[in-house]
Amino acid sequence: MILITEFMDEKAVEDLRAKFEVNYDPSLADCQEKIPTLLKDTRALIVRNRTQVTQQLLEAAPHLVCVGRLGVGLDNIDQEACTSRDVNVYPATGANNLSVSEYVITSAMMLLRNAYLSRDQMDQGAWPRADCAGREISGKTLGLVGYGAIARQTATMAQALGMKIAAFDPFLPSSHEAWDNVQNLELNSLMAVCDVVSLHTPLNKETRHLINANNLSLMKPDAILINAARGGVVDEDALAGILLAGQLGGAALDVFETEPLTSNSAARFAGLNNILLTPHIAGVTVESNQRVSALIAEKVITHLNSF
Numbered sequence: 001m002i003l004i005t006e007f008m009d010e011k012a013v014e015d016l017r018a019k020f021e022v023n024y025d026p027s028l029a030d031c032q033e034k035i036p037t038l039l040k041d042t043r044a045l046i047v048r049n050r051t052q053v054t055q056q057l058l059e060a061a062p063h064l065v066c067v068g069r070l071g072v073g074l075d076n077i078d079q080e081a082c083t084s085r086d087v088n089v090y091p092a093t094g095a096n097n098l099s100v101s102e103y104v105i106t107s108a109m110m111l112l113r114n115a116y117l118s119r120d121q122m123d124q125g126a127w128p129r130a131d132c133a134g135r136e137i138s139g140k141t142l143g144l145v146g147y148g149a150i151a152r153q154t155a156t157m158a159q160a161l162g163m164k165i166a167a168f169d170p171f172l173p174s175s176h177e178a179w180d181n182v183q184n185l186e187l188n189s190l191m192a193v194c195d196v197v198s199l200h201t202p203l204n205k206e207t208r209h210l211i212n213a214n215n216l217s218l219m220k221p222d223a224i225l226i227n228a229a230r231g232g233v234v235d236e237d238a239l240a241g242i243l244l245a246g247q248l249g250g251a252a253l254d255v256f257e258t259e260p261l262t263s264n265s266a267a268r269f270a271g272l273n274n275i276l277l278t279p280h281i282a283g284v285t286v287e288s289n290q291r292v293s294a295l296i297a298e299k300v301i302t303h304l305n306s307f
Contacts, residue, residue, distance in 0.1 A: 001022070001023060001044075002016055002021070002022045002023070002043065002044040002045075003023045003025075003038055003044070003046070004016075004022065004025070004026070004046040004047075005026065005028040005029055005035060005047050005051045006026050006029045006046075006047055006048035006050060006051060006070065007026040007048070007289075008024065008026070008289075008293045008296075008297075009290050009292075009293035009294065011293070011294070012293035012294050012297040013297075015297050015301070016297050016300065019301055020043075020301075020304060023038060023042075029047075029048070032051060032052065035057065035060075036057060037060075039060045039061035040060070040061075040062070040063075041063060042061050042063065042064055043063050043065050043304060044066050044300045044303070044304060045066075045068070046067070046068040046069075046300065047068070047069060047070065047076070047077075048069070048070045048071055049076055049259075049280065050076065051076065052076050053067055053076060053077040053078060053082070054078050055081040058078070058082065064085070064087050065303065065304070065307070066088040066089070066299075066300060066304070067082060067087060067089045067090070068092075068296035068300045069090065069091040069092065069296070070092060070293060071091065071092055071292065072091045072092060072093055072096065072150075072283075073091075073202060073203070073229075073230055074089065074091060074202075075203045075204070075230060077089055088303060090299040090300065090303070092291075092292040093149075094149060095291040095292040095295045096283035096284070096285075096288040096291070096292055097149055097150045097153045098153065098287075099282065099283050099285045100228055100282045101150060101157050102157070103228050103254065103282035103283075104154050104226050104228055104282070105154065107224075107226050107228075108137060108142070108158075108196045108198070108224055108226060108252075110252075111249065111252060111274065111276065112134055112135045112137055112140070112195075112196070112224060112249075113132075114131070114132055114133075114134030114250075114274075115133075115134055117274070118132050135222075137158075137163060137196075138162030138163065139163070140163055140196060141163065141164040141166055141193060141194045142154075142158045142163045142165055142166070142195070142197075143166045143167065143168070143185070143191070143193070143196065143197040144166070144168070144197075144198055144200055145167075145168050145190065145197065145198070145199045145200060145201055145211070146167075146168070146200035146201035147167040147168070147169035147172050147182075148172075150200055151167065151169075151198070151200035154198060154200070155167070155182065159181075164183075165182045166182065166183035166184075166194055167179075167182055167184065167185070168184075168185055168186060168187045168190045187210075187215060188215055188218055191216070191218045192218040192219065194223065195222075195223055195224065196223065196224045196225075197219065197224070197225050197226070198226040198227075198228070199211065199226065199227045199228070199233055199234070201230070201233055203229075207230075207232075207233050208233070209232070209234070209235040210233050210234075211225070211227075211234045212235040212238050213235065213241070213242070216238055217242065217247070219247075219248060220249070221246075221247050221248065221249065222248075222249035223248060223249050224248075224249050224250050224252070225248065225250075225251040226252045227251075227252070227253050228252075228254040228282035229255060230255050231255040231257045231259055231280075232257045233255075236253075236256065236268060237268060239253075240269055243269075243274065243275060244271070249274065250276075251275045251276070252275070252276040252278070253275065253276070253277055253278070254280055254281060255280050255282075256280075259280060261277070261279070
């Protein structure tokens, strides 16, 4: 049996059902205590980012042979525990790169232009024309923290719009061709010189609060920070503080330390009109959901047919 605990493109679900018994229940992400009872005969588990695939969960699935991840981040999956139980983990590598890249560029343009968050004033009869005369993206410098596939696609889009590119990635050799026409900077230098900083790193012990009060204070007072990578990479209290102090031009957050974002967690951003908050959706469009779902369905079918 295949258990799917979060939303998946219906065609991909039907492709799986054509070959295997499938239990598709995307509501399980909101009541994960029910999942272990459904794993007794499960051979494949398909999740997004909310379902926590822990050692305890794996112990309830004696026949599990693979986990499909409808996305690329793996911080919700205990990879060591999967390896120790010979459970293969399949992320949808590359399938949502375009969606995330478009989200980053769109957010940067919105926050630089400063014209798209004036609805409340307009509804009240105001005409904030001078306040909405923002900046163009062309000629600005985009800093990418992490320079993997999504960051590189974002760089290509940004360069097409006339942006200059800088990146920080200590794991990418300086001789790599990806550095052509891109400044290779240390993190603090990047934070200090870039007009837009976009994060593209996984969440782990080394990257938790990688963006913090110290390096946020280095940024230009009109710079933009975008996090569509992982919640926890940014110290949200520090970011809220620097925004409230008027020491940063704006921010866009698609991921959070607490997900789903609660009213208590969101309260730190109250009163700010230069921050975009979205519900971990940067990598999810109609098109990317189809690509991601089709890829994971194919990987799971191939794996199960190999036995």
